[in-house]
Amino acid sequence: MKRISPLLLAPLPLLALLAPLLAAPAPAQPVQPAGESLQPSRTYTVTHGETLWSIAADLTGDPALWPAFYLANRDQIKHPALVYPGQRLAIPEITPATRATLQRRAAEFVK
Numbered sequence: 001m002k003r004i005s006p007l008l009l010a011p012l013p014l015l016a017l018l019a020p021l022l023a024a025p026a027p028a029q030p031v032q033p034a035g036e037s038l039q040p041s042r043t044y045t046v047t048h049g050e051t052l053w054s055i056a057a058d059l060t061g062d063p064a065l066w067p068a069f070y071l072a073n074r075d076q077i078k079h080p081a082l083v084y085p086g087q088r089l090a091i092p093e094i095t096p097a098t099r100a101t102l103q104r105r106a107a108e109f110v111k
Contacts, residue, residue, distance in 0.1 A: 042090075043088050044088070044091050046086065059091060062099070066080070072092040
């Protein structure tokens, strides 16, 4: 079954949600809990039509964890809404504590 990118379904609302993330200065608090890092545990090759949101949903079951994938790959992802087929992304190991922090951060961007 072919997956439809959320960017194609509603580009303006998605971009409106991402605008604060892209325009905001770096958060005062770390994205991950102190002492923990988003260390890559494996890699993933992006296919046509995928987004960080869809990749996070497929690999973790929670699309709101997409910031972890962006943070682990900032060296090759300049804009979190743009990933390209063939790109090899590092997939970070997400602990329960890191998951909770990322979910809180994602909720802050939606407000």
